[in-house]
Amino acid sequence: MTRPQDTSSPDLxxxxxxxxxxxxxxxxxxxxxxxxxxxxxxxxxGFQLTNCNGPSMLPTMKPCGEIIFxxxxxxxxxxxxxxxSRGTDRVQLARxxxxxxxxxxxxxxxxxxxxxxSFVPANEFPQQGKWGRFWRNIRSGxxxxxxxxxxxxxxxxxxx
Amino acid sequence: MCFVAVPVFSYRTVICIGIAHxxxxxxxxxxxxxxxxxxxDEIILKNSHYSIASHFKHGSPKASRAARKSLLRVPDGHVxxxxxxxxxxxxxxxxxxVPAALIVGRVPFRIWPLRENAIMERGLRPSNKRLGEPKWxxxxxxxxxxxxxxxxxxxxxxGANCKES
Numbered sequence: 001m002t003r004p005q006d007t008s009s010p011d012l013x014x015x016x017x018x019x020x021x022x023x024x025x026x027x028x029x030x031x032x033x034x035x036x037x038x039x040x041x042x043x044x045x046g047f048q049l050t051n052c053n054g055p056s057m058l059p060t061m062k063p064c065g066e067i068i069f070x071x072x073x074x075x076x077x078x079x080x081x082x083x084x085s086r087g088t089d090r091v092q093l094a095r096x097x098x099x100x101x102x103x104x105x106x107x108x109x110x111x112x113x114x115x116x117x118s119f120v121p122a123n124e125f126p127q128q129g130k131w132g133r134f135w136r137n138i139r140s141g142x143x144x145x146x147x148x149x150x151x152x153x154x155x156x157x158x159x160x
Numbered sequence: 161m162c163f164v165a166v167p168v169f170s171y172r173t174v175i176c177i178g179i180a181h182x183x184x185x186x187x188x189x190x191x192x193x194x195x196x197x198x199x200x201d202e203i204i205l206k207n208s209h210y211s212i213a214s215h216f217k218h219g220s221p222k223a224s225r226a227a228r229k230s231l232l233r234v235p236d237g238h239v240x241x242x243x244x245x246x247x248x249x250x251x252x253x254x255x256x257x258v259p260a261a262l263i264v265g266r267v268p269f270r271i272w273p274l275r276e277n278a279i280m281e282r283g284l285r286p287s288n289k290r291l292g293e294p295k296w297x298x299x300x301x302x303x304x305x306x307x308x309x310x311x312x313x314x315x316x317x318x319g320a321n322c323k324e325s
Binding site (some may be wrong): 048080087138143145152 | 167189190191192193194195196197198199200201217233234235236237239241243244245248249250251255256258260262263264265266268269271272273279280281282283284285286294303305306307308309310311312313314
């Protein structure tokens with residue numbers, strides 16, 4: 001009677017089963033999805049880096065070679081500055097502020113229109129308080145004078 | 161078999177996915193402009209031969225009818241965008257007001273190059289007093305803020321006690 005030949009050897013690796021393959025590819029897909037999802041959410045709802053080309057924003061941005069930081073979070077959070085996206089609301093709010101300003105400056109000429117900081121050219125701001133203005137701007141909505149990145153309104157698929 | 165995976169990422173994986181994701185973003189074309197008008201503001205069209213002084217009477221609550229025809233009121237939920245280089249910019253003067261839904265985000269500062277003044281402050285386009293006004297001059301639109309009725313405009317810096325009219 002011959003002994004059956006022993007094929008299992010402790011030195012050789014065990015043959016991979018279907019479950020092992022499934023586990024390997026499952027973990028791979030899971031980690032890839034997590035990594036891609038994290039980067040996608042960060043760039044879609046948080047911030048994004050992109051480069052700029054074109055002379056339309058001279059002298060603020062040079063025609064080529066500029067990498068800018070796009071803040072996508074705060075415009076989503078705050079919308080327009082003051083929370084008004086309707087023109088009539090903004091007119092009423094502006095006139096209310098104007099009346100308050102005229103009452104505050106009651107000794108001066110009343111036929112003046114008090115402008116906010118946003119109507120001053122960007123290179124004429126005083127240098128001091130720069131970081132304070134920056135911090136205040138990123139905590140507010142889109143206002144006059146903000147540099148924004150938009151999708152082109154005349155691209156294909158835009159509904160007017 | 162219990163399917164448990166620890167989310168440990170190799171930095172190479174994340175970098176590769178990030179580059180691939182960024183390359184897909186470059187396909188969509190974005191435009192960077194400055195917000196000049198918000199809903200309710202009135203834009204004086206450049207080719208309308210209209211000026212504030214000629215049509216707004218001092219103290220009158222409303223402009224004349226002819227003046228109103230040459231004004232464009234920014235509708236609700238839209239913005240008026242213009243580039244700082246008004247002579248060489250394709251902006252709202254060409255395609256009109258832009259829906260706010262098309263705004264991707266705001267540009268608070270520049271990453272590269274590391275030259276001076278990387279923070280892009282909120283304000284009107286940089287004035288050319290220091291930079292030298294070009295021969296063609298300013299060709300952008302004039303914007304009347306919401307609620308403006310022809311008064312003298314006072315500009316005031318916040319944080320500093322100086323006025324400029």
